[in-house]
Amino acid sequence: MSRTYTCPKAIEIQRLRHYQGKFISQSKQNQPTLLSEMLFIDASLKQEAERTLKSMGLSMSTAIHLFCRQVVNQRRIPFEIIAPDSVNETTRRSMNDTLKGKNLSRKFSSVDEMWEDLNA
Template structure:
């Protein structure tokens, strides 16, 4: 099978970490990228989950707001008390 070269731009530190990872796995970066490409083509999908930062910025802000008591309602001791508060004229 004929082969071709591909150039990939990558952060220098990430490249060094990935090379070390591949060496630990007993393969080269070329082998790792070929494994990825073959699996992606065979399954017609990215063969791993891609997600945002966990928790993401919106969730972190919501957690921070709760910790600081921002946007929180007061506590209610019963549903009746909650309903009275909801139905009260402001």
């Protein structure tokens, strides 16, 4: 019987597949998989994020891995997304009251009547 010997590097290259624009390596479950994904991030944001992550001892790759792991574990975005200069609590309560029909002023039959009431 003849034996075929294959270089381990050749085996890894054979396992490398192109899938939907991404290069992935078929690997055993729970082993890291090579994934090349293109991210579009503002250059200054990327630099600031890398600087911040470095101060925590993390790379951008590790931070993205942690984010993805938490998305899977929690089945949601793992943090609250808040817009800068978001509405304050008073405005939020007023908006919720309005939706529920609470704490509203009386109804007016015309704009002039409303202005009269406001100026009183």
